[in-house]
Amino acid sequence: MSRRGTARLALAAGAAALLVLVVFGGLGSLVLMGVGWAGLALTAAGMWWMLTHTGWIRVLAALLVVAAPLGVLLVYAAAGLLWVVLVSLGLWALAVSAGRAALVEGTPPSMTERPVSRAKRPFLIMNPLSGGGKVERFHLAERARALGAEVVVLDPTQRQDVTELASRAVQGGADLLGVAGGDGTQASVARVAAEHDIPFMVISAGTRNHFAKDLGLDRQDPSRCLEALTDGVELRIDLGYLHAGEPGDPSTGRVFINNASFGVYAEVVQSPAYRDDKARTVLEMLPDLLTQPSGTRLSVRAGSLTMDGPQAALVSNNPYARGDSAGMGRRERLDSGELGVLCVNVGNAAEATELLLRGRQGRGLTAATTREVVVDANAPVIPVGVDGEALVLPTPVRCCLAAGALRVRVPRHRPGVPHGAPPMDWRRVRRLALTMGRVAAGRGAA
Template sequence: MNRRWTARLALLAGAAAVAVLLVFAGLGSVVLLAVGAAGLVLTVAGVWWLLTRTGWTRALAVLLTVATPLTVLTWYATAGLLWVVLVSLGLWALAVLAGRAALVDDTAPGMPERAVGRARRPFLIMNPRSGGGKVEEFRLAERARALGAEVVVLDPADHQDVTELARRAVAQGADLLGVAGGDGTQALVAAVAAAHDIPFVVISAGTRNHFAMDLGLDRQDPSTCLDALTDGVELRVDLGRIRAGRRPADAGAERVFVNNASFGVYAAVVQSPAYREDKARTTLELLPDLLTHHGGAHLTVRAGARLPDDPQAVLVSNNPYLSGDPAGLGRRERLDSGRLGVLAVEVGTAAEATELLLRGERSRGLTAVTAREVVIDADAPVIPVGVDGEALMLPTPVHCRLAPGALRVRVPRHRPGAPRAAPPMDWRRVRRLALTMGRAAAGRDAA
């Protein structure tokens, strides 16, 4: 279905959602919407109090969070209008999905790629524990060796320095480095590849594989990534670099990140020794102080643009995440824009939390900018930082910068491609797209 018809479907489904409410609920539709909105506000408030309070207040927040949606649904059912609400919500969800899909521009150019020959001496590092054992499940080591690669499978019982392994391999003549593992390990080896200007191969054997996703690789079957060794193309992508304290910006003082560096609430939580043992309990214990600024360092951010004072969380990413998919949960359309993405979150009340949920990046609690350099300072000499999921403690100030085109990434010639994330919903653009493209088609037919 082309974009014009997808836009028309969005308008039709939106109109149908409204029509169902008006036809079957009449004037009661206003009451339905009011009750639903009030229930949503109370539920979000309950979640906020659950995260920011302790003791009996938290217990009441749990009760409010659970009881409010149940009460609203019960009221709808008693009034005989539950099916009306569900049908209308389904149609509205279809309208929004279709509208966002219509706004995706499939003609936008991707990252430039160039044909390359086969690697003569590829060297791959594989973590057998990543992704729940994908290295063994997909027989990645055996397949890579059959393609002529030297493979080192890390020993889970014995810590090995992957940076040193990669450097030693380059010194011995490796002309390509690769990793089957998580994004943190990818970043460490990518730094060595970038320093020696040799290609780097990503094998999507981690748990989330954000870097692999944005490169358009197959995350379901990591063995397909090995095709890059024999039938690959090369991309030039940016690398994020992070430097702590006031040391000069030399290569030895910097650490590479392929995805992002996080500061504030999330970084503080994952830094706790108890986090790995009981994530949920540790998070609930630490969040009240962190979210209300009664604990943790107070951050300041300098990124060449106005950012909130003392944000609760900051995410600095290697290229910006697409609008509509913030907080490191979405995709990056490109990895070669030459810009860092910066997301800063500052939410102080239940009302602000509700606004953030409903309005996303248009809310006052979320600021999104791009920059070439970002400096994170604090009222503490050392702060927790998450670098591609690795929990670190770094001296302040922390400097983040981008190295444009620093990494040569070799990917399979034939790969799924990174699915384009839909932009935020814009009904005016959807309407204009549906009507304008129709008129243009009519004009061509008349000619």
């Protein structure tokens, strides 16, 4: 289907979603929508109370989170209009999907891929504990050696400096560095690769593999990442750097490939129990962190924008997608030349509800993009989570970006290549459908 046809489908499906409600629901459709929004508000409030309380209040809040959407469905069913709501939601989902598809073709291309020759002396570091033992389960070391790579499997019984291992490999003639491990290990070796301007290779053997996801790599089967050794292309991407105290060279400091977090999340990451039981640790610590004023008050300066007292701040190497209000999803590009900044300041259930319903338009969330971010505090040191690892750094902490600093070698064919789909924009979809229609009509008249 052409872009014009897809845009028209989006408009038709959106109109049909509203028409179904009006025709079959009548005046009751307004009540249905009101009930739906009330259910969302109660669910958001319940989630906030779950995060900020313990004991019986948390139990009641959890019940509210479950009961609110179920209650909405029961109201719809009792009115005999559940099918109307489901059909309307289905049509609306089709409208949004078609609208985004119509806009994709007009967006800038994804990260530029460059053809490269095969590396002669690749050197790979593998952590056997990452991802619950993916290195052994997928026979990554054996497969990499069969493809001509030198492989060092880390010894779990002793601490080894991966930065030193990578530096020695470069001195010995390695012309590619790679890591099968978590994002923290990836960042350490990526810094060495950037310093020597040699390609870096990511093998998705970690637990969450955020960096691998943004590169479009296969996170289910890390052995497919090894195809970069024989049939690879190269991307030039940005690197984030942290500096504690006085300003420094943008290409020095602690590297982060994903993000650096400050405030609530950084405090949680500092807990010794976090690595063993992340979910339980978060639930136990969040109530005090969110509701009780601590001795540390953050101040974030991103270009001309200053944010005082946010509960949490996330600085990312390239911004997260616009629809991702929590910075937990995907970055559409890794070569935009800008840092992403998200600051959260939510003080009550009403603000939490607004944040859930309005996303980045909510008052509790501030989003920005910039080349440098300065995080200061009324304390000499602050906890910082860097790619999920806990640090304590002296203030102020400066986050900088080195554009195009890292050459990344990836397989030519990757299952999750970002398509750079833009956020939904109904005005653009309508203009696309109508304008292209008029152009076609004009050509036909000629």
